[in-house]
Amino acid sequence: MEQTGAINYIDLIKNGIFKENTIFKLALSLCPSIAVTNNLRNGVLMGIAVLFVQVMVNITVSPMRKFIHPRIRLPIFMLIISGWVTVTDMTMAAFAPDAYKQMGLYIQLIVAFASILARAEMFASKNKIMPSLFDGIGMGLGFLFALSIISLFRELLGKGSLWGYQIIHAKPLLILVLPAGGFFAVGLLMGFFNWMSMRGEKNGHV
Amino acid sequence: MEFAKLFEIIIAASLINNFVFTRFLGLCIFFGVSRKMETAVGMSITFTSVMMISSALSWLVFNYIMLPLDITFLKIIIFIGIVAGFVQASDTVMRKVSPGLYYKLGIYLALISTNCIILAVPLINAGERYSFIESLVFALGSGIGFAIALIIMASIREKLELADVPKPFRGTPIAFIVTGLIALAFTGFSGLIKL
Numbered sequence: 098m099e100q101t102g103a104i105n106y107i108d109l110i111k112n113g114i115f116k117e118n119t120i121f122k123l124a125l126s127l128c129p130s131i132a133v134t135n136n137l138r139n140g141v142l143m144g145i146a147v148l149f150v151q152v153m154v155n156i157t158v159s160p161m162r163k164f165i166h167p168r169i170r171l172p173i174f175m176l177i178i179s180g181w182v183t184v185t186d187m188t189m190a191a192f193a194p195d196a197y198k199q200m201g202l203y204i205q206l207i208v209a210f211a212s213i214l215a216r217a218e219m220f221a222s223k224n225k226i227m228p229s230l231f232d233g234i235g236m237g238l239g240f241l242f243a244l245s246i247i248s249l250f251r252e253l254l255g256k257g258s259l260w261g262y263q264i265i266h267a268k269p270l271l272i273l274v275l276p277a278g279g280f281f282a283v284g285l286l287m288g289f290f291n292w293m294s295m296r297g298e299k300n301g302h303v
Numbered sequence: 304m305e306f307a308k309l310f311e312i313i314i315a316a317s318l319i320n321n322f323v324f325t326r327f328l329g330l331c332i333f334f335g336v337s338r339k340m341e342t343a344v345g346m347s348i349t350f351t352s353v354m355m356i357s358s359a360l361s362w363l364v365f366n367y368i369m370l371p372l373d374i375t376f377l378k379i380i381i382f383i384g385i386v387a388g389f390v391q392a393s394d395t396v397m398r399k400v401s402p403g404l405y406y407k408l409g410i411y412l413a414l415i416s417t418n419c420i421i422l423a424v425p426l427i428n429a430g431e432r433y434s435f436i437e438s439l440v441f442a443l444g445s446g447i448g449f450a451i452a453l454i455i456m457a458s459i460r461e462k463l464e465l466a467d468v469p470k471p472f473r474g475t476p477i478a479f480i481v482t483g484l485i486a487l488a489f490t491g492f493s494g495l496i497k498l
Contacts (some may be wrong), residue, residue, distance in 0.1 A: 128329070129327075182379055275487035281480055286473060
């Protein structure tokens with residue numbers, strides 16, 4: 098058990114990024130994946146906020162798991178989550194006021210993320226603190242990865258820029274930064290990842 | 304004058320700032336329950352009523368307890384407590400009082416407690432400092448908007464079941480693209496009313 102520890106942690110992280118990717122595979126917590134991804138900076142900031150909340154919630158729930166009565170576990174988890182979201186919310190408001198003005202509501206709504214509650218319920222409340230920490234990191238990185246890809250795709254094609262710097266000097270596809278474009282972008286990327294994994298399976302079996 | 308303002312809030316909340324198509328909230332539920340018309344209608348009814356009552360409760364707590372005590376920074380924790388508590392309570396009451404209704408709408412109640420729109424409405428009400436009536440009307444408008452979105456989507460998806468969609472796009476991806484097209488149509492409403 099001791100020897101396989103290191104490998105397990107890496108597996109946990111990989112699981113969060115690829116196998117159980119919150120957005121592309123589980124199709125959970127979709128709201129911010131469209132709302133804040135019209136430029137890369139907001140997408141990455143949102144991803145980091147979620148990563149932080151997920152990790153902190155996991156390592157708060159895990160050591161307390163023996164003291165929480167199973168009947169009242171969900172309200173307690175919600176309380177822990179909303180506490181950490183409030184911390185994130187106030188930190189963002191203080192240190193990144195410009196970005197906060199655009200996405201403040203979505204930061205506050207991290208509370209209602211099914212994925213965070215689900216990880217607390219399914220993983221952190223059953224495992225020790227170290228695996229929970231790495232599970233949180235994996236799930237959070239998976240979310241950050243998904244948001245970065247979507248926002249990279251949308252900003253590059255929709256505005257021809259990355260992180261605010263102009264890269265492509267041609268008329269951009271304006272539709273991708275419009276609200277409706279977010280749905281197209283996520284739909285296309287999801288289809289693309291499905292196609293990739295289908296191809297992978299086919300090659301693996303034959 | 305007063306009435307005109309309320310009417311504006313309803314139109315703005317249901318069409319111009321439609322929660323699903325322009326604010327992108329409640330998408331998990333939107334994609335989850337829009338497969339069948341029947342579930343879509345049931346969800347809309349439950350949703351609107353829960354939203355109105357919980358936003359009324361939150362308004363009372365926000366204005367009579369949190370503002371005087373100067374603890375508005377706790378609004379996320381308190382609002383989610385109110386919503387979750389209310390949903391749990393109505394679940395219990397409904398099961399006792401009208402089992403028939405519970406049998407029909409009970410599953411939606413369980414889904415609602417961690418929904419972002421239900422939480423967003425009190426947060427927006429608090430942010431905009433709406434009056435009590437305005438908050439209620441805003442909640443009603445948002446509910447109508449969500450119902451419109453769900454019913455449009457459900458009627459399209461029932462047809463979509465029969466369509467020959469490329470394999471990697473089946474299920475959620477094609478639903479996203481359809482939603483994108485509807486959202487494009489909904490951008491036509493922007494500028495209808497200047498707020």
